[in-house]
Amino acid sequence: MQLRALVLASIVVCSQALDTVQYGAFIATATYSVANQLGFFAENGLNVVYSQVPNSTAAFASILNGEYDILTATVDNALNYRFNQNQNVTVIGQLDQGPDLVLASIPSITSVEQLKGKPIIVDSPVSGYAYLLQDVLSAYGLSLANGDYYFMTVGGTPQRYSALVNQVLPNGTAVYATILTYPFTVEGEALSAEETPNILARISDVIAPVTSSAFTIRQSSLSNKTEAALLTRFMASMHAANRFLLNPKNKACSIQALAKQLGVSQAVASQEYASATNPVSGEISPPLNDFTVNQTGIMNDVAVRNKFGGFTVPSGFNFTEALIPGTGKLIDYSIKNAAVTEYSRHRFHSNCTTPSSRDF
Known part of the structure; x- marks a missing residue:
């Protein structure tokens, strides 16, 4: 009994020693799944509380009001x-370049042209992926400005996926x-043939690369030493997990982590792994995979939003200058760089049972 009490006490102490990070995201990405399931956060003394955000408006309200310490969301939202x-x-x-980003439809819709006159459900008509949708649909001759289709606001990807599979919103709207x-x-x-959405177009076939998911914080966190140190540890853990994920030697362990996090079969997790490690659109940040923003990718995001009137900045605004990383700018690498340095000094140990995948 005494030994059991000591063990329980030690568990409580270890639990109390973990520092909490409030993390908001639309989905549990592959990198997060590896970090969470294989122990990278815990090893770095972190208790990461994952919150699935309902939509971009709520997500950015939560990062700005301090509810979240860090947010993963489309970089287009940050631009907006x-x-x-x-x-x-x-x-x-940057976390990724849009893994498996597709225009998908209900089974009875088999071509983009059949969407004419119909609503397309989105997170928000003025942020996120709405402008990429406009670009893809315009490649097939459909224009939002001409009334060929219209947007219907529903929420984040989980809500939209559920609605697409059910082919109807909770209020009965098709x-x-x-x-x-x-x-x-x-x-x-x-899913079964009756439920499987049709993939009408892949975004990467129309425009690539794009910077998709990005790690986003409120600017004030950079000048708060405590917050910055916590974020550095979080990013170091995510960097270790991303490196682990992208190393082919760790494929089996990564697939196990994805299967457990997502609650899917090994077969589905294997396909998810292929999506996350895709060399064009996966959870990558080339050329070093150190979370550096792909400048071509983010400028493509800017170009697409600008093409459809998505900016209210003064005429002649210099986006190239505005997107140069630095203090006080939209992109600031001070925490990322500190995290990569921490990673290089500290060998992370996964809890994977495959011997070759324990240390990273």
Whole structure:
């Protein structure tokens, strides 16, 4: 009994020693799944509380009011909040380039042209993936400005995926198409033929690369030593997990982590792994995979939003200058760089049972 009491006491002490990070995200990404399931956060003394955000408006309200310490969201949202709304949000790194980002429809819709006159469900018509949708649909001759289709606001990808599979919103409104991404594109393909969404177009076939998910914080966190130190540890853990994920030697362990986090079969998790490690659109930040923002990718995001009138900045605004990383800018690498340094000094140990995958 005494030994059992000592063990329990030690567990309580260890639990109390963990520092909490409030993390908001639309989905449990592959990198997060590896970090969470294989112990990278815990090893770094972190208790990461994951909150699935309902939509981009709520997500950015939560990062700005301090509810979240860090947020993973599409970088287009950060562009909108920083340049259109003058909100002090800061991007500290790129997570991915849009894994399995597709235009998907209900089974009875088999071509993009069939979407004419129909609503497309989105998170928000003025942020996130809405402008990428406009670009893809315009490639097939459909224009939002001409009334060929219209947007219907529903919420984040989980809500839209559910609506697409059910083919109807909770209020009975018919659903026809939306944009999907990891892990829902693959999950949809694993459904029965009557439920499986049709993939009408892949975003990467129309425009690539794009910077998709980005680590976003409120700018004030950079000048708060306690917050910055906590974020550095979080980013170091995520960097270790990302490096682990992208190393082919760790494929088996990564797939196990994805299967457990997502609650899917090994077969589905294997397909999710392929999506997350795709060399064009996966959870990558080339060339070093150190969370550096792909400048071509983010400029493509800017170009697409600008093409459809998505900026309210003064005429002649220099986006190239505005996107140069630095203190007080939209992109600031101070925390990312500190995290990469921490990673290089500290060998992370996964809890994977495969011997070759224990240390990283």
